[in-house]
Amino acid sequence: MSTPKILILGAGYGGLMTALKLQKExxxxxxxxxxxxxxxxxxxxxxxxxxxxxxxxxxxARVFLDELLDARKIRFVKAVVTEIKPxxxxxxxxxxxxxxxxxxxxxxxxxETFGIQGLKEYALCIRSLNxxxxxxxxxxxNFARYKNEPEREELLTIIVGGAGFTGIEFVGExxxxxxxxxxxxxxxxxxxxIINIEAAPTALPGFDPELVxxxxxxxxxxxxxxxxxxxxxxxxxxxxxxxxxxxxxAGTVVWTGGVRGNSLVEKAGFETMRGRVKVxxxxxxxxxxxVFVVGDCSLVFNEQGRPYPPTAQIxxxxxxxxxxxxVALVRGGSLEPFKPHxxxxxxxxxxxxxxxxxxxxxxxxxxxxxxxxxxxxRYLYLIGGLSLVLRKxxxxxxxx
Amino acid sequence: MSTPKILILGAGYGGLMTALKLQKExxxxxxxxxxxxxxxxxxxxxxxxxxxxxxxxxxxARVFLDELLDARKIRFVKAVVTEIKPxxxxxxxxxxxxxxxxxxxxxxxxxETFGIQGLKEYALCIRSLNxxxxxxxxxxxNFARYKNEPEREELLTIIVGGAGFTGIEFVGExxxxxxxxxxxxxxxxxxxxIINIEAAPTALPGFDPELVxxxxxxxxxxxxxxxxxxxxxxxxxxxxxxxxxxxxxAGTVVWTGGVRGNSLVEKAGFETMRGRVKVxxxxxxxxxxxVFVVGDCSLVFNEQGRPYPPTAQIxxxxxxxxxxxxVALVRGGSLEPFKPHxxxxxxxxxxxxxxxxxxxxxxxxxxxxxxxxxxxxRYLYLIGGLSLVLRKxxxxxxxx
Numbered sequence: 001m002s003t004p005k006i007l008i009l010g011a012g013y014g015g016l017m018t019a020l021k022l023q024k025e026x027x028x029x030x031x032x033x034x035x036x037x038x039x040x041x042x043x044x045x046x047x048x049x050x051x052x053x054x055x056x057x058x059x060x061a062r063v064f065l066d067e068l069l070d071a072r073k074i075r076f077v078k079a080v081v082t083e084i085k086p087x088x089x090x091x092x093x094x095x096x097x098x099x100x101x102x103x104x105x106x107x108x109x110x111x112e113t114f115g116i117q118g119l120k121e122y123a124l125c126i127r128s129l130n131x132x133x134x135x136x137x138x139x140x141x142n143f144a145r146y147k148n149e150p151e152r153e154e155l156l157t158i159i160v161g162g163a164g165f166t167g168i169e170f171v172g173e174x175x176x177x178x179x180x181x182x183x184x185x186x187x188x189x190x191x192x193x194i195i196n197i198e199a200a201p202t203a204l205p206g207f208d209p210e211l212v213x214x215x216x217x218x219x220x221x222x223x224x225x226x227x228x229x230x231x232x233x234x235x236x237x238x239x240x241x242x243x244x245x246x247x248x249x250a251g252t253v254v255w256t257g258g259v260r261g262n263s264l265v266e267k268a269g270f271e272t273m274r275g276r277v278k279v280x281x282x283x284x285x286x287x288x289x290x291v292f293v294v295g296d297c298s299l300v301f302n303e304q305g306r307p308y309p310p311t312a313q314i315x316x317x318x319x320x321x322x323x324x325x326x327v328a329l330v331r332g333g334s335l336e337p338f339k340p341h342x343x344x345x346x347x348x349x350x351x352x353x354x355x356x357x358x359x360x361x362x363x364x365x366x367x368x369x370x371x372x373x374x375x376x377x378r379y380l381y382l383i384g385g386l387s388l389v390l391r392k393x394x395x396x397x398x399x400x
Numbered sequence: 401m402s403t404p405k406i407l408i409l410g411a412g413y414g415g416l417m418t419a420l421k422l423q424k425e426x427x428x429x430x431x432x433x434x435x436x437x438x439x440x441x442x443x444x445x446x447x448x449x450x451x452x453x454x455x456x457x458x459x460x461a462r463v464f465l466d467e468l469l470d471a472r473k474i475r476f477v478k479a480v481v482t483e484i485k486p487x488x489x490x491x492x493x494x495x496x497x498x499x500x501x502x503x504x505x506x507x508x509x510x511x512e513t514f515g516i517q518g519l520k521e522y523a524l525c526i527r528s529l530n531x532x533x534x535x536x537x538x539x540x541x542n543f544a545r546y547k548n549e550p551e552r553e554e555l556l557t558i559i560v561g562g563a564g565f566t567g568i569e570f571v572g573e574x575x576x577x578x579x580x581x582x583x584x585x586x587x588x589x590x591x592x593x594i595i596n597i598e599a600a601p602t603a604l605p606g607f608d609p610e611l612v613x614x615x616x617x618x619x620x621x622x623x624x625x626x627x628x629x630x631x632x633x634x635x636x637x638x639x640x641x642x643x644x645x646x647x648x649x650a651g652t653v654v655w656t657g658g659v660r661g662n663s664l665v666e667k668a669g670f671e672t673m674r675g676r677v678k679v680x681x682x683x684x685x686x687x688x689x690x691v692f693v694v695g696d697c698s699l700v701f702n703e704q705g706r707p708y709p710p711t712a713q714i715x716x717x718x719x720x721x722x723x724x725x726x727v728a729l730v731r732g733g734s735l736e737p738f739k740p741h742x743x744x745x746x747x748x749x750x751x752x753x754x755x756x757x758x759x760x761x762x763x764x765x766x767x768x769x770x771x772x773x774x775x776x777x778r779y780l781y782l783i784g785g786l787s788l789v790l791r792k793x794x795x796x797x798x799x800x
Binding site (some may be wrong): 058129131133134135136137138140141143144145147148183184186 | 456529530531533534536537538540541543544545547548584586635
């Protein structure tokens with residue numbers, strides 16, 4: 001019997017956690033594990049909104065994979081996946097073709113545009129380190145441009161489409177960043193506008209209404225304008241056009257309105273909903289008992305039959321479950337179904353402010369902000385131990 | 401007899417020095433002195449190339465005027481001059497009309513495009529704090545864009561048109577900055593190009609050939625490519641087209657190829673050469689014994705009959721002479737002709753490197769770099785005393 005080949009696609013929360021747990025559990029030579037990722041680093045997606053606003057340091061939000069992986073147990077390949085061929089048990093990448101006995105798909109998400117015209121072309125998205133550095137630079141560039149074309153005040157308007165978790169966390173950071181930018185570029189703060197536009201009848205749809213109101217109050221006091229119940233019809237090079245025909249000019253439009261699974265998953269022939277595979281109890285793609293799907297590409301339902309939203313928390317747990325089951329498959333044990341444990345949810349609102357529900361209790365203000373920090377630090381500990389907490393988490397602890 | 405009205409236009413080296421020396425020499429009420437400037441700060445033009453490259457802090461390169469001016473002696477008006485009417489003894493500004501008994505014009509320079517098509521539209525110029533923040537942001541933005549459009553390597557090419565003092569000093573700083581940018585944006589340094597294009601048969605035309613060679617060697621080792629004897633025919637949104645038809649694509653084009661006097665001076669009816677007024681021995685505009693012209697708008701010839709280049713050094717001395725003669729006019733003394741004392745010239749080549757001629761001696765390397773620092777610090781001392789040296793000059797002393 002030959003050594004089983006495990007191929008992991010993507011080093012996001014789900015894929016990385018699968019790889020790290022396999023690295024821990026498997027002995028040398030027990031399986032031939034390969035991890036393929038576009039970059040040679042993992043980034044901490046839950047911090048990207050800070051980098052996009054310019055309040056966080058990109059180096060605190062990424063970890064180079066060679067710091068985490070034991071090359072004797074996991075082979076890392078830096079390549080872009082171009083096609084998944086589950087029937088042939090093959091994956092095409094820019095670094096060649098890979099075959100496998102077991103496949104783990106953790107290729108993350110893509111922005112969901114809901115058919116809004118121009119969004120793909122003219123809006124920026126909080127989706128990768130390169131994308132958020134672009135947002136930060138785009139905003140700064142517009143401040144610099146405004147000082148050279150002072151009649152173009154719209155350069156100072158930032159529209160954030162979507163008031164879900166990412167949108168709310170992003171405007172919170174932006175509101176903290178604006179006074180710094182105004183100082184650095186000699187801009188009158190009264191001229192800067194942050195407008196958060198949401199199509200649903202409320203910000204943070206599905207979240208506790210009392211906490212939503214708290215969040216909106218905090219953010220409005222920081223200078224954020226909300227346009228709730230306001231669908232965007234079109235995004236243009238000049239800004240956005242609302243469903244009611246109103247045009248809002250803006251130098252920057254950032255879209256946080258939703259995500260769908262990586263389109264490679266749909267193209268591979270798996271049945272999907274919004275690009276996500278409705279996996280079985282063991283996170284396997286229907287019809288393939290050797291293909292696991294974790295993270296944002298994976299669709300899991302709660303007991304009420306509603307899909308869990310794509311979060312880091314669930315992706316991490318999926319990775320852990322997936323690795324456990326892969327070990328069982330390699331060694332001939334029995335599989336354990338995936339059961340998510342939702343510990344809670346915390347959304348940051350910028351410096352020292354957050355809202356959340358943890359262990360069934362509502363949290364606001366600095367208590368919630370500290371909880372958010374602990375969640376971030378816990379994750380660093382999970383993937384890289386105390387040394388990573390100290391290296392990457394320091395600023396988080398110092399910046400209160 | 402009424403109090404004489406002295407109106408100073410512009411708070412650059414020439415105008416500010418005139419104002420500060422008047423402030424020192426005149427007693428309260430001896431004259432009614434007004435200084436009009438576009439901004440409420442003075443910026444240290446000789447440091448702008450550092451800010452454009454992103455190696456210097458903008459706050460070290462500007463001084464707010466209220467820190468320097470005694471409001472009981474000098475009235476400061478923040479306004480933009482729109483027209484000078486010397487025959488009516490009036491000046492129109494965005495802050496109203498001003499009349500005067502004595503006028504000092506220190507309105508600085510504008511880029512000289514030599515009729516090169518597209519330069520005005522597509523090239524950036526090192527000319528003000530707002531303009532250099534724009535250059536810095538433009539370059540950073542292109543690094544961010546490249547990471548999202550990696551097929552567009554030309555985004556990483558920076559063309560500097562002109563290898564005079566500003567061009568040479570700027571590419572020196574840029575070469576220092578590029579490794580930092582590459583690190584911050586994960587860019588392969590081999591893909592970044594700094595190309596300095598000069599139409600004349602040599603870099604730094606008119607400067608000592610041995611020092612020019614030294615400078616080019618230093619800069620080439622830092623990664624700068626020179627295209628000397630290479631006129632630019634056209635600037636486009638994609639880069640530049642040379643006189644020989646060759647196109648060089650570039651995300652950033654910065655033009656440092658020359659300046660001319662502020663166009664308001666020509667429009668006022670003064671006889672000009674490249675926008676500069678050929679002043680008399682007392683820096684007065686021909687035909688007007690109450691209009692003084694200092695700094696880049698003023699054209700003074702040396703004993704060989706060649707015009708002095710527009711430099712901070714000569715502008716400062718002109719301001720001092722002008723103030724001295726204004727005091728004489730107010731009190732009824734005799735005028736003293738302007739005699740420049742050229743102490744020397746030093747051009748920085750980035751961190752720790754420079755070339756120069758000081759007191760007839762050639763300097764290179766760290767000796768020249770220190771001399772450059774001393775010149776900058778001396779100027780801070782001249783306008784704001786030791787406290788200003790300590791506040792604004794600190795970084796200069798620490799960064800060797």
